[in-house]
Amino acid sequence: MKSVDPERAKLPFGGITVLLGGDFRQILPVITEGERAEIVSACITRSRLWSICKIFLLTRNMRIKEGRSAEEVQELIKFAKWVLDAGDGNLLPPPPPTDGNVYAEDEILIPTEFCDFSSANSIDKMVESTFPNFIANCRDPSYLSERAILTPTNQTVSHLNIVIVDKLPGESVSYYSVDSAEEFGGSDDDLKSAFPLEYLNSLFVPGMPPHELKLKVGVVVMLMRNLNQTLGLCNGTRMIVTKTLKFCVECEVISGAFIGTRHFIPRMELCPSDSRLPYKLVRKQMPLQICYAMTINKAQGQSLQNVGLYLPKSVFTHGQFYVAISRVTSPQGLRIFVDSEGGEPTNITKNVVYKEIFYALPYK
Incomplete structure (x- = not known):
């Protein structure tokens, strides 16, 4: 300029x-x-x-x-x-x-x-x-x-969503994340002994999906990451689950300019943007959260x-x-x-x- x-x-x-x-x-x-x-x-x-x-x-x-x-x-x-x-x-x-x-x-x-x-x-x-x-x-x-x-609070939101999903007809499908810890100062043996896999799975970090994501066909979810803005897949987009597949789910957008469009949401590696953990938590999971209730x-x-x-x-x-x-x-x-x-x-x-x-x- x-x-x-x-x-x-x-x-x-x-x-x-x-x-x-x-x-x-x-x-x-x-x-x-x-x-x-x-x-x-x-x-x-x-x-x-x-x-x-x-x-x-x-x-x-x-x-x-x-x-x-x-x-x-x-x-x-x-x-x-x-x-x-x-x-x-x-x-x-x-x-x-x-x-x-x-x-x-x-x-x-x-x-x-x-x-x-x-x-x-x-x-x-x-x-x-x-x-x-x-x-x-x-x-x-x-x-x-x-x-x-x-x-x-997130704790109240999680409890409300679980109760509401249980009211829906049909069987729920659980999607489990793959968690790992990176950028740890010690050796690999120290990492495994200090932060076992069960501990990483139990962590609930705001802004990240849970380790066990229970979904049903018809459940309302919210996207937690920007995937493709040209298709309307932005952080905060509300969708409804139309298919529960083995490694991904099909969702239909129910709000915004791209209402009615369907997309497959796969698992992907997610990291918390701001965490006080002494290591970098990497969680491979679908970037979705149930949103009948939200913070x-x-x-x-x-x-x-x-x-x-x-x-x-x-x-x-x-x-x-x-x-x-x-x-x-x-x-x-x-x-x-x-x-x-x-x-x-x-x-x-x-x-x-x-x-x-x-x-x-x-x-x-």
Whole structure:
């Protein structure tokens, strides 16, 4: 770019226009075991480049559907404002409890229209609410592509998905990974004695498929790697399993521009992008994970008609509650299942917002 204009050598990126898109109400950069200050410091607003950025604001919620009547329009406007207030950390705290206890700093009161206190928050209750008539529609791509259960942790997601897959008709097929450890400082004998194969198989690393992947025909899965962007096989693509073969599975894309296309997903060698292990874990497995339930972090970018938000424990970082409730296209599609410390259903939970991240933004 210096050959085009010598003055461009003084500008960042050679004077080329760079577009950065994002919402600071959503989840911030993930810092492993990072404190609040470290997470905020990793944001672009703390970069020296931020002072030369020109900021454009988007003001219309494109995810929420247009209302068909004046009452429905007002309801959607009210819901959109509630979602934005959650992202800004402006939701009102619950009233003082009568037993003399004190609520935590970030706790909020969820409107009762999104909760159900008639019975305990069981998995069957959540499945029936999010996936009504599940058995009759378990092979319908359009039905499956617009529904999901969201929850904060991978452990809860894994448990929910196993229970839901067991409800499907048909026999499950287990695909086992081939695990190995590389880049270990000791000898091969030290490696085998220190990290036996059974230990490597037991590891559950975020962002990688499990050692035993149980699948059935009709199971909804999500791709965990970019395989071929020209065919729509990107990280986060939702698909339905159509065939379970010996060394691979055939899947049909159920969302996005390439909906209806079918692809074979083989085993491949996968390595965690960020791991605290003292060696490099190599897992040869299909890059798939079952996604009837998914983590709130993984749900970023998804648009769904029915969302069941399951909070056995409150969210733990900035923007998680906002991301979860902003996935839906209408307030009728949102159901929130919150458990108190005693395991009883409640409508009081945390909404963690780091308000200092908004200081450098014009709409604050």
